[in-house]
Amino acid sequence: MSSKAKRVLPTRPEPPSVEQILADVQGTHPGDPIFLLPTEPCRDRGPSPGSPSPAVDEREQLYWQSRSYVEMNQRLQESQEQLREQCEELRQAGMALERGISEMKQKAF
Template identity: 40%
Template sequence: MNIGSKNKKRGVLPSRPDPPTVDQILEDINRAAPNDPVFSILEKTGQDSSRPSDSDVDLRFQQCRQYLELNEQLQEARSRLLRQREELRAAGEQLQSDVEEVKGQTL
């Protein structure tokens, strides 16, 4: 008998609790002590909850601009590809028509 083939009873897991609301999250954050490990981790990684520096704001602004520019380029590329696909489809239909015409002439 294969060990993997044994029937094992699996208990039913309890359903997941509902995610906390925004108010509950804010209340939890406000109740946290200043020495809470989460805040010390954020300080170590440079993600302190204090006001972001001007360089952080500039960096985010540049990232947003790059995103918008890339998104516009992708939209243009999509339009170009759709147009080229339609042109190829039309060329394929014309080629098929030409092939049928040539076949008809050789009979």
């Protein structure tokens, strides 16, 4: 038997009501990052009138660079696994070829 006492976890709070959610959404600033849709930044044009500040553009660019890095890293890992599998297949084919050659030499002599 264990001498440890059972821990009683606090109960979860009730989810917010629709009215609370609507009040929360209506009380937010329009520039809140949660309401900004990520878009691929245009790099060939200058800032257009009403465009976000350079700090926002810089964050957006860093976001897309980070996302690109993560996707490239995933592709590299997948490629590495494919190369491992292909290398193993080539090793097995090489061993089978060597066995075939040695069998043919034995039959010839």
